[in-house]
Amino acid sequence: MPEYTLKIRRFDPESGRAAYWESFQVELPPERSVLDGVLQARDTQDGSLSIRCSCQAAICGSCAVRINGRTGLACNTKIGEAFERAKSFGHDEIVVEPMGNMPVIKDLIVDMDAVHWKKVKRVVPWLLPAGDPPEREYVVPPESMIDVTQTMACIHCGACVGACLSLEVDPEFIGPAALAKAYRFVGDPRDAATEDRLRDLAEDPHGLYDCTHCFACVEVCPKGVAPMDQIMRLRRRATADYGIKDRNNGYGHEKAFVDLIERYGTLHEAQLLPRSYGQGSLIRSQIDPSSLKQLASSLPTVINGLKSGKVSPKAALWHHKLPDQKHVRRIYKEIHSKDERLELNLYIVGESGGETEGAMAEGSQES
Amino acid sequence: MPQHDVLIIGAGLAGQRAALAAAEGGASVGIMSKVHPVRSHSNAAQGGINAALNPEDTWESHAFDTVKGSDYLGDQDAIEVMCREAPQQILDLEHLGVTFHRNEEGRLGTRAFGGASAARTYYVADITGQAILHVLYEQLMKHSEVRRYEEWFVTSLMRDENGRISGAVARNIRDGRVELFVAKAVILASGGNGQIYNPTTNALICTGDGIAMAYRAGATLMDMEMVQYHPTTLAGNGLLITEGARGEGAHLYNAKGERFMEKYAPNKMELASRDVVSRAEQTEINEGRGFPDGTVALDITVVPRKRIHEALREIVMVGRDFAGVDITREPIRVKPGNHYTMGGVKTDIDGQTDIPGLYAAGECACVSVHGGNRLGANSLLDTLVFGRRAGAHAAEITAQLPMPKPDRSWVEAEERKIREIVSRERSGRRGAEIKAELGKTMDKYAAVFRDEEGLQTALETVRRLKEEAKTVATDDKGTVFNQDVLAALELGFMLDNAECVVVGALERKESRGAQFRTDYPERNDEEWLKHINLNLSEDGTPEISYSDVTITQWQPEERRY
Numbered sequence A: 001m002p003e004y005t006l007k008i009r010r011f012d013p014e015s016g017r018a019a020y021w022e023s024f025q026v027e028l029p030p031e032r033s034v035l036d037g038v039l040q041a042r043d044t045q046d047g048s049l050s051i052r053c054s055c056q057a058a059i060c061g062s063c064a065v066r067i068n069g070r071t072g073l074a075c076n077t078k079i080g081e082a083f084e085r086a087k088s089f090g091h092d093e094i095v096v097e098p099m100g101n102m103p104v105i106k107d108l109i110v111d112m113d114a115v116h117w118k119k120v121k122r123v124v125p126w127l128l129p130a131g132d133p134p135e136r137e138y139v140v141p142p143e144s145m146i147d148v149t150q151t152m153a154c155i156h157c158g159a160c161v162g163a164c165l166s167l168e169v170d171p172e173f174i175g176p177a178a179l180a181k182a183y184r185f186v187g188d189p190r191d192a193a194t195e196d197r198l199r200d201l202a203e204d205p206h207g208l209y210d211c212t213h214c215f216a217c218v219e220v221c222p223k224g225v226a227p228m229d230q231i232m233r234l235r236r237r238a239t240a241d242y243g244i245k246d247r248n249n250g251y252g253h254e255k256a257f258v259d260l261i262e263r264y265g266t267l268h269e270a271q272l273l274p275r276s277y278g279q280g281s282l283i284r285s286q287i288d289p290s291s292l293k294q295l296a297s298s299l300p301t302v303i304n305g306l307k308s309g310k311v312s313p314k315a316a317l318w319h320h321k322l323p324d325q326k327h328v329r330r331i332y333k334e335i336h337s338k339d340e341r342l343e344l345n346l347y348i349v350g351e352s353g354g355e356t357e358g359a360m361a362e363g364s365q366e367s
Numbered sequence B: 001m002p003q004h005d006v007l008i009i010g011a012g013l014a015g016q017r018a019a020l021a022a023a024e025g026g027a028s029v030g031i032m033s034k035v036h037p038v039r040s041h042s043n044a045a046q047g048g049i050n051a052a053l054n055p056e057d058t059w060e061s062h063a064f065d066t067v068k069g070s071d072y073l074g075d076q077d078a079i080e081v082m083c084r085e086a087p088q089q090i091l092d093l094e095h096l097g098v099t100f101h102r103n104e105e106g107r108l109g110t111r112a113f114g115g116a117s118a119a120r121t122y123y124v125a126d127i128t129g130q131a132i133l134h135v136l137y138e139q140l141m142k143h144s145e146v147r148r149y150e151e152w153f154v155t156s157l158m159r160d161e162n163g164r165i166s167g168a169v170a171r172n173i174r175d176g177r178v179e180l181f182v183a184k185a186v187i188l189a190s191g192g193n194g195q196i197y198n199p200t201t202n203a204l205i206c207t208g209d210g211i212a213m214a215y216r217a218g219a220t221l222m223d224m225e226m227v228q229y230h231p232t233t234l235a236g237n238g239l240l241i242t243e244g245a246r247g248e249g250a251h252l253y254n255a256k257g258e259r260f261m262e263k264y265a266p267n268k269m270e271l272a273s274r275d276v277v278s279r280a281e282q283t284e285i286n287e288g289r290g291f292p293d294g295t296v297a298l299d300i301t302v303v304p305r306k307r308i309h310e311a312l313r314e315i316v317m318v319g320r321d322f323a324g325v326d327i328t329r330e331p332i333r334v335k336p337g338n339h340y341t342m343g344g345v346k347t348d349i350d351g352q353t354d355i356p357g358l359y360a361a362g363e364c365a366c367v368s369v370h371g372g373n374r375l376g377a378n379s380l381l382d383t384l385v386f387g388r389r390a391g392a393h394a395a396e397i398t399a400q401l402p403m404p405k406p407d408r409s410w411v412e413a414e415e416r417k418i419r420e421i422v423s424r425e426r427s428g429r430r431g432a433e434i435k436a437e438l439g440k441t442m443d444k445y446a447a448v449f450r451d452e453e454g455l456q457t458a459l460e461t462v463r464r465l466k467e468e469a470k471t472v473a474t475d476d477k478g479t480v481f482n483q484d485v486l487a488a489l490e491l492g493f494m495l496d497n498a499e500c501v502v503v504g505a506l507e508r509k510e511s512r513g514a515q516f517r518t519d520y521p522e523r524n525d526e527e528w529l530k531h532i533n534l535n536l537s538e539d540g541t542p543e544i545s546y547s548d549v550t551i552t553q554w555q556p557e558e559r560r561y
Helices: A034-044 A079-088 A113-122 A142-152 A159-163 A165-169 A176-186 A194-203 A216-220 A227-241 A250-264 A269-277 A282-287 A289-297 A299-308 A313-317 A325-336 A351-366 B013-024 B059-069 B076-096 B128-142 B209-216 B274-286 B305-311 B313-323 B379-398 B409-423 B431-445 B452-469 B483-507
Strands: A003-010 A020-027 A064-067 A070-073 A094-097 A104-106 B003-009 B029-033 B147-150 B152-159 B165-172 B178-188 B227-234 B251-253 B296-299 B332-341 B344-346 B358-360 B530-536 B542-548
Touching: A003 A034, A020 A034, A034 A079, A034 A094, A034 B431, A064 A159, A070 A159, A070 A216, A079 A094, A113 A159, A113 A176, A142 A176, A142 B128, A159 A176, A159 A216, A176 A194, A176 A227, A194 A227, A216 A227, A227 A250, A250 A269, A250 A325, A269 A282, A269 A289, A269 A299, A269 A313, A282 A289, A289 A299, B003 B013, B003 B165, B003 B379, B013 B029, B013 B128, B013 B178, B013 B379, B029 B152, B029 B178, B059 B076, B076 B128, B076 B379, B128 B379, B152 B178, B152 B209, B152 B409, B152 B483, B165 B409, B178 B209, B178 B379, B178 B409, B209 B344, B209 B358, B209 B483, B209 B530, B227 B274, B227 B313, B274 B296, B274 B332, B305 B313, B313 B332, B358 B379, B409 B483, B431 B452, B431 B483, B452 B483, B483 B530, B483 B542
Parallel strands: A003 A094, B003 B029, B003 B178, B029 B147, B178 B358
Antiparallel strands: A003 A020, A064 A070, A064 A094, B152 B165, B165 B178, B227 B332, B251 B296, B296 B332, B530 B542
């Protein structure tokens, strides 16, 4: 049977000692999980090695850790594959450490209450229906239930929270899991507080628009919840459906982005900032006093951009259009011609969509 | 020192439902679990929840199917209560926000399930348990007046001088502090004991803690020999493939390509009750018609792909991640595997045990609605109906009672017990080795087919392991997340459970439901249409007694599917 070395990040809060690395040799078939490896080490070598785990089937969400730098459930990461990945980085040990963005309590156990659950509570995580319930069930479109089931599939393992790059910069960010949970109510036709929820999340400086669209949460989610997709859907609901013009300029930024791409095919960076402050309009940003004030406060960013060469005065004034810009316009026209916005989710499109996404996730992880 | 009218131990569906009902009844409520509530094993219930909600369906039909499924060992008064209350439970959950599957008209839609004469299983894809658990937890977060103790491990139940339950002693897993919880009533909702078997579909937390604590406190355990083997589990790791797969139309084949259920249940085929299908599979395997790895094939490819992705998505992931099989394209190998504890702490229809102030609900309890064999999608229903009833009853009773006096000696005793474990020097095998031997032994001798000789071997092994477990030492001497010492305590609980299962199986000299004795292959209503009760005797072994099965309107008949 193959032997593997697990290099595990240990921490004992009672020892007064800093965290340290310890290696364990385990023997397992390659298709068994990293969790099986950790448990074998605990059961045969050191009973003090601590990890939360229960179902061993990617359902209970207890065992999220970082394996070779990538966050995931230890129970559905095959030890053979983890070893191959380690080898591809030039290592002969599988590195297992606690998730990021949350305080470590002991060994591989992090404080989920202090971060994850606090954020979940932030989004008012219960249904707010209007008035008394009907005598029988609420009658709702069948697709709506399948749609929110994608976010109901979240097992609160915290992998996305641990991997979120925005959270690393802004610990106050509501974060991927809690925002996905918010979509579970926003997308639920039985909930009567949709607009209030959206306004609340849009106006929060650590809310909807704090996500930088990096896909980390989509890559690491073991259940296909795709939290970032849910965040983007919350944004579309907030802007397109409710026209919520938030004080974070999320609305304006998105509109500016979309308009600029339609016009130029690529991002006209010099116009992005002013247009964002003017709710998408360049003219408004230059006459509206509040926009002017915000624009002035962004001057250091502009100067940095000029200094680093990211923006040059010439490129700022004459942004070139894509040679085949008409194709971009055609895509826009096609989308605008639809009466309804198509919102696809994994429970509806099935695995083919999932496979593409998975393949993309693998590719971007390697780079 | 925390004090509550009602203290609930376990925060799966039964526990959370009990907590909400007790709070609604005006009680001050504490709910405690050794894991965060959403980690509870109710999560793993995939297929759905039964209710005769459709106007064409009747609760009597649901009740009869349940009685027949139980092989007439279920108490019919309790089954009637469960089936009558089922529709309202579904509607309550729907109103709270469970995202149940809808039909074309946007109304609640159903799927077919085993042993049922109508399609009456309501579901959320194949994550029904998880969806309900998470929605109930949403309600617990909303009702912040219910005090939650997450990651606390209960070590014993406290009684007053009159033998009435007066609370519990628990260790905070995060810092090792042992605390006294005073309560006028305690509701056990701590789940089953699947971990005494290996493999099992049950999570690592399912160690029968509540069943063992109640037994040690003097409560009666009932029908402990009735252990369900689920027909479709993965070889090796024991992971569950939902009965919903067969409900959606999947077929079972042996290695010769025969749809063998034709022989065993010509009418219901793959949707016969679980004991019947498991025995059929095991017979095929034992007689050489299985695959070399001791399995048969479950073919889900007959279900349309779109429907699989919509309704069996979890199973797609289980197949892909844990068996390397794309279930939409090829059959998956399955075998019967340990799944559910039909027996447990004996209760009445309000969840009351025979110890005043002690209640039990859900898998740890035996009301008994499942008798010798539980129907698929009746377990979620059991947790909700009897969780609610226990919570409501406890709230009503405790409103009139004074708060019990705290007795610190209980804490000191538990602290001593833990200190003693932590201070042991290693002199023998590790706890994990003892647990592994227990699991293999139970799976070998107390599984689908049983006989006197094998069960005697199992009993001797379990009793030897019980002695050995008293010497288990820990590597972890600390107080923060000392999972080592918790594992030692759990091992003790598991061994008590295992002893009772084996003693019950030895005692019941007939074949009924999940208990099939090759040396007594017939059901024997004359002698064994009765419950087997076990109580802890002075010498530390289970003392056997019997109680009647309640029959209201369905006389025992021969069981055919």
